[in-house]
Amino acid sequence: MAARGEQIALATVVATRGSTYRRAGARLLIPADGEPIGNISGGCLEGDVARIGREVMASGIPRTVEFDMTADSDAVWGYGLGCNGAIEVFVEPTAGALASIAALRSGQGACLVTPLSGPDVGSHRLETDGAAAAALRDGTPRVVEEHGDRVFYEPLLPPFRLLVCGAGHDAIPLVRQAAELGWRVVVVDVRAALLTLERFPAAAEFASPDPAAAANALAPDDRTATIVMSHNYLRDIGYLRSFLDRPLAYLGMLGPRGRTEQMLGEINRPEAIAQLHAPAGLDIGADGAEEVAHAIIAEILAVIRGRRGGPLRDRRGSIHG
Secondary structure, three states: OOHHHEEEEEEEEEEEEEOOOOOOOOEEEEOOOOOEEEEOOOOHHHHHHHHHHHHHHHHHHOEEEEOOOOOOOOHHOOOOOOOEEEEEEEEEEOOOOHHHHHEEEEEOEEEEEEEOOOOOOOOOOOEOOHHHHHHHOOOOOOEEEEEOOOEEEEEOOOOOOEEEEEOOOHHHHOOOHHHHHHEEEEEEEOOOHHHHOOOOOOOOOOOOOHHHHHHHHHHOOOOOEEEOOOOOOOHHHHHHHHOOOOOOEEEEOOOHHHHHHOOOOOOOOOOHHHHOOOOOOOOOOOOOHHHHHHHHHHHHHHHHOOOOOOHHHHOOOOOOO
């Protein structure tokens, strides 16, 4: 839209308090005409924010607005909200930040720094030091007071990467579901004939290294999850040996626990079972490739978010921590 010269506004959640549907960093893109793109709530605030966005487009002046739903009153519940918190939204008259975000998504990561008040309100810059470094370490957006002004620090990191070692039929829904979350999915298999966009249209990349050399070839890091699911014992043991002790966010093995323990015994690493998610996936009674993919994706999310994956009804305190 911006490339075509159309007016747009960008609304960004910069702070929340209590129970809210979205957290800091959520965005809504508001065109001059037509429906907004994205969401910052369960659908109850988007209309008001779109109206404010069009006012901001007309004036050219950024604005910070707060929606406080913490009061227990008919006026609050009249929003139709399914939460009871407060949300602060920064609305700016252009989507200038989007160019920085798009460029950064393929890089190493930095903080998008946006002053919310003061003479530089609405400007954008990229930083990696100071308050930016703290935000990058824990991946959490935050508002910081600096010289009497409020500044929003938003860590922008490359997409989370999932290595799917095995291009069998059951990998197809896993690749698709992970890509729908915005993850960069790499399908890995020595059977190059299976590594096609026709079979895996959502894959970002294909690789066919020898299983024992897969980790060296793919260079996983702490924003990488790996799932071993080739269904071939010798290939799987090669992948397992290769990825053990790498700085992964998650390493999962499909198949019975006894099979994985046997592999670890063969490579003289029985104690490494503690590093693995084997069998991979949450215990939701999954049956069939689609459901198993859901269980695996859910477990990876739980692990990288530091959660146990149990029912929310058993959680005490805020849903988002």
